[in-house]
Amino acid sequence: MIKAQLKKLAHEFGAHLDLEEFERLYQARLEHPELKIPLGIDRYFLLSQDSAERKLAPLARQHHALELERTKAAIAAAEHELRELAAGKVTVAVKKKIDVRQRRREKLLGKLDFSFDRISPIDERVFPGTFAPVIASREGKRLLLPMRYRVRRPDGGEIPSQYNVFNARKDSLQSAATWKPLFGHRHALFPFTKFFEWVEREGCAREIAFSPSSRSMMWAASLYSNTNAKNALPYRSFAMITDDPPAEVAAAGHDRCPIFLQEDRIQDWLEPQGKSADFLLGLLSHKEKTIYLNDLVA
Numbered sequence: 001m002i003k004a005q006l007k008k009l010a011h012e013f014g015a016h017l018d019l020e021e022f023e024r025l026y027q028a029r030l031e032h033p034e035l036k037i038p039l040g041i042d043r044y045f046l047l048s049q050d051s052a053e054r055k056l057a058p059l060a061r062q063h064h065a066l067e068l069e070r071t072k073a074a075i076a077a078a079e080h081e082l083r084e085l086a087a088g089k090v091t092v093a094v095k096k097k098i099d100v101r102q103r104r105r106e107k108l109l110g111k112l113d114f115s116f117d118r119i120s121p122i123d124e125r126v127f128p129g130t131f132a133p134v135i136a137s138r139e140g141k142r143l144l145l146p147m148r149y150r151v152r153r154p155d156g157g158e159i160p161s162q163y164n165v166f167n168a169r170k171d172s173l174q175s176a177a178t179w180k181p182l183f184g185h186r187h188a189l190f191p192f193t194k195f196f197e198w199v200e201r202e203g204c205a206r207e208i209a210f211s212p213s214s215r216s217m218m219w220a221a222s223l224y225s226n227t228n229a230k231n232a233l234p235y236r237s238f239a240m241i242t243d244d245p246p247a248e249v250a251a252a253g254h255d256r257c258p259i260f261l262q263e264d265r266i267q268d269w270l271e272p273q274g275k276s277a278d279f280l281l282g283l284l285s286h287k288e289k290t291i292y293l294n295d296l297v298a
Contacts, residue, residue: 001194001209002132003217004040004124006144007050009191012217013266015135015142019052025131025146026059028233033067035233037131037146040124043116064114071111078105126192128166134238135189136224137270147188148237151178151225156232168223170243170259170284174277179239182223184272184280188238189261191219196297199253207297208252212260212290220258221269221284241284252294262286 003009010017022045029035042064045056078101085098126132126149134147150166152158159165165178173183194211212218224238245257261269265286272280 002038002124002126002192004038004044006044006133009133010144013135013142013191015144018143018145021145023056025235026056029063030059032233036129038124038126043123046116068114071108075105075108078108132190134222135191142270147224148235151237151239154225154227156227156229166239167242168239170241179223182225184277186224186226187269187272188222188224189219189266189270190222190238190240191217193217195258197254208294209297210249210292210294213293215290218260221261246292249292259284260288260290262288
């Protein structure tokens with residue numbers, strides 16, 4: 001779960017909010033609606049009183065208006081299919097198809113009730129494939145810019161979905177084909193308020209939210225990938241680095257934890273050039289001291 005108040009977030013980390021990068025993403029989303037941005041960030045630009053930030057508000061409204069039209073068209077298509085299926089012989093196989101299309105139609109109908117004014121905790125959730133505000137360094141200056149939470153290849157291609165390339169294991173940074181080209185070259189910091197994991201409870205998979213005690217914010221050392229391939233959308237993508245969990249996370253049933261880098265090690269991490277691999281790996285051993293609280297997600 002992220003903090004969508006971008007200007008405040010940038011200030012907390014001594015970073016500059018890169019509005020040009022956000023605007024490029026918002027422009028690209030109009031033609032490529034598969035680019036997912038949390039609704040909380042859309043709402044941030046809609047409600048902003050800053051004239052430069054407000055320039056992104058029409059782009060957010062236009063995207064959601066187009067989404068509404070796409071939803072209406074999908075509903076009409078589903079209803080047409082249902083009528084055609086009902087007009088023929090209703091076999092067991094046809095009944096299954098009807099059930100699938102009815103569930104799809106109901107889900108689509110729920111999207112018609114969209115409103116920017118309806119606030120939900122999920123508005124600031126980031127899932128693999130969603131864009132998030134991430135901190136990187138350019139020429140010694142910290143920037144807060146959007147990156148997609150799931151690394152893609154340097155040529156812009158997607159790594160097959162069966163591979164977890166949104167979390168990078170610390171012990172694989174120098175050996176895994178995905179992480180080796182990024183480690184020591186493209187480092188970032190991902191700020192967030194909670195992280196979520198699925199664990200087994202009483203024989204069932206349950207989602208748990210972890211958050212640091214006595215803190216409203218945490219951050220994870222991260223790696224990011226860039227692409228300048230001519231046929232690929234030019235956006236950055238990132239992965240958090242994870243390590244073995246502290247005792248309380250392990251006791252809750254999960255075997256990994258983001259590396260909550262010590263605050264005084266952030267700049268060294270963000271500027272890896274000229275630093276040895278041993279030094280950089282050593283940085284990842286310096287973690288902020290905290291206790292992770294956990295709650296079942298309703």
